[in-house]
Every structure is written in C-alpha cells, then in structure tokens.
Amino acid sequence: MKEFRSYPIAFEGSGFDYFKIQIVNTILTILTLGLYYPWAKEKSLKFLYGKSTFEETPFVFSGTGSEMFRGFIKAIAVLVVIYGLFFYLVLQGHNGWGILVIYGGLLALVPLAIHGSYRYRMAKTSWRGIRFGYTGNRGELVKLFFKGIFLTLVTFGIYGAWFTISLRNYVLGHVRVGNARFVYSGDGSDFFWINFKGYLLTLVTLGIYSFWWQKDLFEYYVNNLRLEQEDDAVFFRSTATGGDFAGLMIVNFLIMIFTLGLGYSWVVTRTMAFGANHIEANGYYSFEQLLQSQAEYSDATAEDMADLLDFGFVI
Amino acid sequence: MEQIATTALFYDGYSARPAPVRVVLADGRLHLHDPYDDVFIQSFPLAGISHNGVGRYHFFYLDPQGLVYLKFEEDHPLVPQLLQELSASQRGWASRLMRQKLVLLIPIMLALSVGLYFLLVGLVPFIGLRLISRDSEITLGNKLHAVMMEELSFVGSTPDTAGTYRLQAFAKNLQLSKEYPIRLTLVHSDIVNAYALPGGQVVVYTGLLHKLKTPEALAALLAHESTHVNSRHSMRSLLRSSANGLLVSVVFGDATGISGALAGNLENLSGLRYSRSLETEADELGMDLMRRNGVAPQGMVQLMKTLQTVGDMPSELSFLSSHPLTKTRIKRAEQYCEKWSTVPANTRLQHSFDALQEAVAEVED
Numbered sequence: 001m002k003e004f005r006s007y008p009i010a011f012e013g014s015g016f017d018y019f020k021i022q023i024v025n026t027i028l029t030i031l032t033l034g035l036y037y038p039w040a041k042e043k044s045l046k047f048l049y050g051k052s053t054f055e056e057t058p059f060v061f062s063g064t065g066s067e068m069f070r071g072f073i074k075a076i077a078v079l080v081v082i083y084g085l086f087f088y089l090v091l092q093g094h095n096g097w098g099i100l101v102i103y104g105g106l107l108a109l110v111p112l113a114i115h116g117s118y119r120y121r122m123a124k125t126s127w128r129g130i131r132f133g134y135t136g137n138r139g140e141l142v143k144l145f146f147k148g149i150f151l152t153l154v155t156f157g158i159y160g161a162w163f164t165i166s167l168r169n170y171v172l173g174h175v176r177v178g179n180a181r182f183v184y185s186g187d188g189s190d191f192f193w194i195n196f197k198g199y200l201l202t203l204v205t206l207g208i209y210s211f212w213w214q215k216d217l218f219e220y221y222v223n224n225l226r227l228e229q230e231d232d233a234v235f236f237r238s239t240a241t242g243g244d245f246a247g248l249m250i251v252n253f254l255i256m257i258f259t260l261g262l263g264y265s266w267v268v269t270r271t272m273a274f275g276a277n278h279i280e281a282n283g284y285y286s287f288e289q290l291l292q293s294q295a296e297y298s299d300a301t302a303e304d305m306a307d308l309l310d311f312g313f314v315i
Numbered sequence: 316m317e318q319i320a321t322t323a324l325f326y327d328g329y330s331a332r333p334a335p336v337r338v339v340l341a342d343g344r345l346h347l348h349d350p351y352d353d354v355f356i357q358s359f360p361l362a363g364i365s366h367n368g369v370g371r372y373h374f375f376y377l378d379p380q381g382l383v384y385l386k387f388e389e390d391h392p393l394v395p396q397l398l399q400e401l402s403a404s405q406r407g408w409a410s411r412l413m414r415q416k417l418v419l420l421i422p423i424m425l426a427l428s429v430g431l432y433f434l435l436v437g438l439v440p441f442i443g444l445r446l447i448s449r450d451s452e453i454t455l456g457n458k459l460h461a462v463m464m465e466e467l468s469f470v471g472s473t474p475d476t477a478g479t480y481r482l483q484a485f486a487k488n489l490q491l492s493k494e495y496p497i498r499l500t501l502v503h504s505d506i507v508n509a510y511a512l513p514g515g516q517v518v519v520y521t522g523l524l525h526k527l528k529t530p531e532a533l534a535a536l537l538a539h540e541s542t543h544v545n546s547r548h549s550m551r552s553l554l555r556s557s558a559n560g561l562l563v564s565v566v567f568g569d570a571t572g573i574s575g576a577l578a579g580n581l582e583n584l585s586g587l588r589y590s591r592s593l594e595t596e597a598d599e600l601g602m603d604l605m606r607r608n609g610v611a612p613q614g615m616v617q618l619m620k621t622l623q624t625v626g627d628m629p630s631e632l633s634f635l636s637s638h639p640l641t642k643t644r645i646k647r648a649e650q651y652c653e654k655w656s657t658v659p660a661n662t663r664l665q666h667s668f669d670a671l672q673e674a675v676a677e678v679e680d
Contacts, residue, residue, distance in 0.1 A: 012369050023420045024412040030427040043409065050367040058369045060381035091454070128331035129382040178331070290331035292382070 002284040011276035013051030015266030021047055022265050038072055039065030048272060054127060055287065063124035063300065071300030075308055109305060111145035116302020122175060123297035133294025136174035144170055161195055162188030172225065178290040180229035194220055211249065212242030222279055234283035248274045321393050322350050328382035338385065340397060362404050432562050439558035440551050447550060449494060456514025472504035475521060481671040482519060488664050489534060489608045491541035511540040513549040521675055526621050530668035531614025538601035546600065548593045598644060602651050611658040615648045
C-alpha cells in the first residue's frame, strides 16, 4: 500500500556565505577584466543549488566555468554578427533592413536560447545522483513561440496570457528527473483573469494589491506543477500569502536601499528561503525508484545567450 | 599507516537508492568496501572530491559531475579529518581567497575597483580615439545633424537659409579647423542655444545670435564650438562614459551593461553634455584659435558675460553645460586676455557680422 506523505523542502544558505562568494567573484572578475564571469557564475550557482534541499538532499549544479566560457564566446560571436550586420546596413542607408535584422535576429534567438539553456541547465542539475533533463524539441518550441508572438500582436497583447502558459506547459512539461517527468497543467484563461484582476486591483489600491497579485502568480506557478512516474505523483502547493510577499519584498527593498546594493546577497538568500519555505510537496512517490536516464549535455552557448539577452531562466 | 574506517551511505549515480559502504581514508584516497563481506568496491583520489555541508549531513561528491557521492551524518568521526585533508588539497585562486577573512577581502575589492576605474577611464578613450577614424566621425555627425534638423519642425523651429549663408560667410574669415570641415547651420528659434556635433556640424540659434553685440563674441562662440570638434570632445565623452559602463558591468558581472552603456551614451552624443574640464579646455583652446586668426580673445569674456545674463537655458546647451556659467570660467578667460596685448578690431569680421545681423533681422520682420 502506497503511503501518502510530504517531502521537506528547504534552503539553508546564509546571506553571509553568499556575500563572501560574491566578493571573491568580484575580485577575480576585476583582476581578469571580466573574463572570470563564467567561473563566478559557476561558484554562485553551485552555492545556491547546494544549499537547496529536497528531502534533506541538496541539489547539485555541475556546470563548469570553462563550459560556460566557451558558450559565452560563441554567444558573443552570434551577437556580433547580428549587430555588425545591423550597423553595416544602417550605415549603407538601409535603415529598414537594419531594423528588420536586429529585431528579427534577436527575436529568433529567444526560443533558441530558451531551448538550449534548459537543455544545459537541466543536464547539469542533479539530485541524489540522478540527472535532470529537458526533452523538448527545438522546432516545436520555435513554432509555438512565433505562433504566440503573432497571435499576441494581432490581439493587441491579450493572447499574451495564453502564450505564456503554452510556453510554460511545453517547457516545464518536458523537464525530467531521471525516469520521472514534470507536468505543468496551466490554463491561459485562468492566467489571464489572475493578471486582469491583479492589474485592476493594483491600480485601484495604488499598488498595495501587487503583493497579492504576486502571491496569485506564484501560487499559479507552483500549484499546477507535479512530478509523475507511472502511477505515482508528487504535487506541489504554495502556502505563501499576500502578506508574506509584502514582508519579503518590502524588506528586500529596504536592504537594497540602505546597503547601497551591497546587501544583494541577503536579498537572494532571503528570496530562495522564502520560496523553499512556502512550497509544500506531497504525494505517493518513493524517490528510491528514480533511475539515471537523462543524457549528458555540455554546450552552454544558449545559457550564455540568455544571460546576454538579459532574460531570466524561469519561464 | 594510519587508517580510519567507518560506514556511510553511498549513492552510485545509477539509482537514487543508497547503499551502506565502509569507507577507508588512506594514501590520499577514499577506499570504499562492502560493509558485510569487506570486498573492495572502488577508490577515489581526494583531489577530485568536493564537499557540501547542509542541514544535518555532509555530502562528499566523488566525481566531477556530483552524481556519485557519500552521505555522512553531521557528527560522523571521519568528517573532520576528511575536511582537513580536502582543504589542503584545494588549490586555485578562488579557494585561496575563500579562506581569507572578509575584513581583508572587502578592502582588496574596493582597491581593485578604484584601480580598474582609472585604468579604463585612461585606456578606453586612448584606444577608442585611435580606432575611430575622422571620416567615420564626420559621417556620424552628418547623420545626427540630418536627424536633428528633421526634428526641429516638431518644436516649431526652422533652419534659416539666408542667415546660414551669412553665418558661413562670417566663418570664412576665420580658420576654425585643419582636420574637420566646419559646417554651420543657423536655426530660427527664440531658444538661446548653440552646439557642435562630432565631425564639424555646428548649429547656432538666432536666439543666441541676437544676444551677441560684437563680431569678437561670435568668433569666440565659433572658436569654442570648433574646439569641441577639433579636440573630438564628443568622442572623448562617449568613450569615457562607455568606460564607466564597462567598469560597472565588469564589477557586477553584467554583460548586458556593456551594450547598455554604449546605447545610453550614444544619446549623449546628441545630448551634447560635456564635462567641466572639457568646457574649460574648449574656452582656452578656443581663445588660442581666436588669436591665431587675429581676433581679440576678449570676445570670449564678452560672450560669457552675455550668456551669464540669460535666464533659463535649455539643459542641452553646449556652451553652458556647466550651468550656471561659473565665475571661474570667466575669471580664467580674463586672466588669459591680460597676458596678451590688445588686438586691433578686424574690419572684415565687423562687415560680415553686420551683414549677418541684417539678414537675420530681415527674416524676423
């Protein structure tokens, strides 16, 4: 008989430890005139993953600075080509073509960067020695992305909610950990109403409702996620309230202001701990059934591209 | 040989189900044995092992990917020695720095930031000015000029063709630049304004021209603006602030900052704001330029005093970017003039000046 149980989630990193890592990263980044950046990222991610635990077992990030450095060079090369072509066309007087190249080029990079960065990040994430993986298809994601962009444009942005959820369903639905799979079952119209209500009430309450809006968004993200293997499943549930979010965000804001940004490390660890403390996992699954099934993948080009284009990892 | 043997949980990287193992630390390696029949399983060099202590446990990862690992209880007898030997085997700058105290690390970081700042602020303009050719500066300036002339109509101003012709005729009496074609445009507007674009485009507003009572003051204005062009002040400001942006992105490891800083500063090219030191340089070299053209440098003092009386100025006004016009700048100009004997009035300049003022007055009527 399967037992319904809950799985503890925690983040145990201290802001002080993370701050020290950031200081050492900064010193080495300056000494190398910025070239240390990928190794700095490795150190930060290893810390944040290593202090995040599920069932008292930490996650492992095994990406390396040298992989991300090679990826960084390739990503820069792609951007140089796009920007170079743009400046060439504009200086030749073909402004229209130039703008087409720069917007079209950068836009086309977005789904490629999402796909590639998920592949890299998941292949480099493990838990209990079992690798994560991303099994999405690049062509399918590109199609989904451009269809979404097109429909969002012709509906003056209204389709944006459905677009976001379709990407999320696709991307998160192709995340694996060993032989278990994640499933995300979001619905565009639910997401639309959350945002519609959130936007209106935030306006009416002069911004105060934004914490409750944030709570709804977080809840929608977490509660629609589950992990499945055959008949077993683990469900995730948010326990955060709007008041919790207000506390987190206001204090984070004050830390940033009064430390002139130096307190950023504490903002990160506080936020991580907040997430861990406000997600519950319950289910029937015994993680001892997990088997290594996902392939190794070490090309970090897209991961670096996502950094360069400045969009977060999370969809 | 000293050996410590004890049991731990072993995760093999194939399944998430752990198995108990007997661990022996000897010869700089961890040896794993079956706890029941003591059969040897595998051994791992300490140099390739990494550690993470979290919650009530210590995790020792045996492979670079962190898939194969040992889990120890917090108070396990092997942990202290293992940690000590691991820390001794760790090399590399990052681990060495991580062993230092924050009181040492923070001053190092601050000193390096300041050092890098001076390096970049010196180096970037030095290299940049050699990389950007004068021709491309002129092309860029012309493009900016064309855009700005188009935008004039939105604020209800127009280029004054007849006045521009007269202003150019006035400038023909002076040699303003050896390297750049100085091209002047007179804009019909009440705004008291004048600015120089990179590569030689200089724009003067009639609102400013009206305030100038002598040809020397106008010559001073043109000499000042031409110095911005000749000394490539826009490029220098652009490169200097790009260096600042570069510093920020290096320190904060934010790669987008570089392109962001460049984009932000391209705006400054048309925003035409110069630092106080560049303005002072434009005053001084401008007066040198006036003297070489046989024009009394006192015109600069007249120009400054005239502008000082003007109330609200557009913030992008090049001549007044250190607004309000500082007394130091006037004083310096006066001191400069004292060093040189008075130059006789230039009649040709006076003639062109009168023609210009007439042409502008006609349009106004």
